[in-house]
Amino acid sequence: MFETLTDRFGEIFTRLRGRGRLSEADLTEALREIRVALLEGDVNLEVVRELVETIRTRAAGAELERSLTPAQQVIKIVNEELTAILGGEELRITYAARPPTVVLLAGLQGSGKTSAAAKLARWFVEQGRHPLLVAADLQRPAAVEQLRVLGRQVGAAVFSEPTDPVDVARRGVAEAVRVGRDVVIIDTAGRVSVDAVLMDEVAAVARATSPRYTFLVVDAMTGQDAVATAVAFHEALTLDGVILTKLDGDARGGAALSVAKVVGRPVAFVSTGERPADFEIFRPGRMAGRILGMGDVLSLIERAEHSLDQDVAGRAMDRIRRGRFTLEDFQDQLQQMKRLGPLSGIVGMLPGLPKEMRNAEIDEGNVTRIEAVIRSMTPAERNDPAIINGSRRTRIAAGSGTTPAQVNDLLNRFKEMQKMMRSSGMMAPTRPGGRRDKRKGGRVTPARSR
Numbered sequence: 001m002f003e004t005l006t007d008r009f010g011e012i013f014t015r016l017r018g019r020g021r022l023s024e025a026d027l028t029e030a031l032r033e034i035r036v037a038l039l040e041g042d043v044n045l046e047v048v049r050e051l052v053e054t055i056r057t058r059a060a061g062a063e064l065e066r067s068l069t070p071a072q073q074v075i076k077i078v079n080e081e082l083t084a085i086l087g088g089e090e091l092r093i094t095y096a097a098r099p100p101t102v103v104l105l106a107g108l109q110g111s112g113k114t115s116a117a118a119k120l121a122r123w124f125v126e127q128g129r130h131p132l133l134v135a136a137d138l139q140r141p142a143a144v145e146q147l148r149v150l151g152r153q154v155g156a157a158v159f160s161e162p163t164d165p166v167d168v169a170r171r172g173v174a175e176a177v178r179v180g181r182d183v184v185i186i187d188t189a190g191r192v193s194v195d196a197v198l199m200d201e202v203a204a205v206a207r208a209t210s211p212r213y214t215f216l217v218v219d220a221m222t223g224q225d226a227v228a229t230a231v232a233f234h235e236a237l238t239l240d241g242v243i244l245t246k247l248d249g250d251a252r253g254g255a256a257l258s259v260a261k262v263v264g265r266p267v268a269f270v271s272t273g274e275r276p277a278d279f280e281i282f283r284p285g286r287m288a289g290r291i292l293g294m295g296d297v298l299s300l301i302e303r304a305e306h307s308l309d310q311d312v313a314g315r316a317m318d319r320i321r322r323g324r325f326t327l328e329d330f331q332d333q334l335q336q337m338k339r340l341g342p343l344s345g346i347v348g349m350l351p352g353l354p355k356e357m358r359n360a361e362i363d364e365g366n367v368t369r370i371e372a373v374i375r376s377m378t379p380a381e382r383n384d385p386a387i388i389n390g391s392r393r394t395r396i397a398a399g400s401g402t403t404p405a406q407v408n409d410l411l412n413r414f415k416e417m418q419k420m421m422r423s424s425g426m427m428a429p430t431r432p433g434g435r436r437d438k439r440k441g442g443r444v445t446p447a448r449s450r
């Protein structure tokens with residue numbers, strides 16, 4: 001599910017990242033692409049409109065955070081707004097002061113209500129609660145038996161009587177009180193499509209049991225119908241949230257994502273398969289991140305915002321642009337990187353990295369060695385490594401506990417890096433160091449303290 005969206009956002013963000021500055025035209029173009037991506041992903045038109053407008057307003061007025069490139073800022077805003085339409089925060093289930101806590105499930109036939117009832121029971125058991133399942137779907141004889149089988153699987157008792165739905169639901173709650181069950185989950189009947197009889201029946205069940213939570217169960221495969229269905233149920237019942245099912249399917253899924261926004265109630269739980277365990281509390285932020293294909297890059301961005309020294313970062317960017325990125329700057333960068341935490345952790349958070357790279361061992365010792373070598377250089381050497389001759393190399397190696405070959409290796413890599421920065425247009429094509437001047441270049445100043 002959501003592959004269409006993820007693919008499209010991947011392309012859009014890659015193009016955005018390729019730009020240093022974002023012009024008005026770039027932003028407009030990106031927003032147009034985002035709009036198309038959302039529509040292709042089957043997100044509701046109204047939701048798309050509002051989302052794109054919000055992103056536009058925020059991106060235009062965005063305060064420039066110096067730790068983020070303009071593209072990163074746009075991506076961050078998109079992520080935050082997508083999270084918001086999915087309900088923002090995850091729903092925290094609370095319990096009735098006087099048990100039982102009643103949960104009512106409504107929805108069309110085949111949406112996954114009965115499965116969700118059992119899965120929800122299992123979830124409450126995991127929370128240390130004692131749920132009672134109530135089979136108030138008396139339309140089909142098999143429905144009660146289905147719930148009994150599922151109830152056994154998840155270790156929850158099932159109550160039912162062959163009377164009528166409202167009566168069964170009311171008695172179910174009384175039964176829970178009698179046997180000391182603190183949560184009651186009521187499974188109701190569905191129709192193939194919304195109709196008045198269905199609405200009246202489920203509304204009557206709700207009136208009779210005063211549920212703490214009324215959840216609409218929505219099959220994520222049903223496309224835009226899901227939105228209309230949700231609106232109708234919300235009018236009749238006043239929903240507290242939505243349970244999205246069949247997220248393991250291969251539909252585009254955008255419609256399901258729109259439901260929460262359209263009815264103004266959050267997605268509470270999601271079901272991702274047929275097994276009882278394929279069910280979890282819905283985390284909007286995580287889902288948005290997944291859809292946008294970002295791995296955990298946003299937590300990385302956040303961490304960067306908090307732990308990086310903005311001035312150092314800004315200075316480095318400035319020097320890169322002016323073609324003056326030296327070993328000294330390189331060392332600053334290494335130090336900043338180390339503040340973000342273990343390198344292996346950072347690599348794990350980067351999206352789109354090939355698996356081999358994710359698993360590659362990141363050699364922290366290597367970074368420490370590079371730093372030692374740079375620290376053993378004089379400022380003049382750091383500023384212009386070209387002056388490092390054989391005897392300087394030997395001195396630096398001795399000072400850093402490395403070998404002249406290792407010093408050479410670092411210098412070669414640094415040269416490669418500068419070349420790359422230049423050819424990628426990141427760095428202006430002036431000379432390294434920028435103030436190579438024979439007088440200074442020849443002078444040996446003592447290395448800075450370790």
Ligand SMILES: Nc1nc2c(ncn2[C@@H]2O[C@H](COP(=O)(O)OP(=O)(O)O)[C@@H](O)[C@H]2O)c(=O)[nH]1
Nearest residue numbers: 109110111112113114115245246271272273274
């Ligand atoms: N793949 C998949 N199938 C599901 C999921 N939830 C429910 N189903 C299946 O959908 C069908 C209808 O589910 P059911 O709970 O009986 O729907 P109800 O009519 O609303 O009670 C059943 O075959 C379920 O096994 C899910 O998350 N993933």
Ligand SMILES: [Mg+2]
Nearest residue numbers: 113114137143
């Ligand atoms: Mg059912």
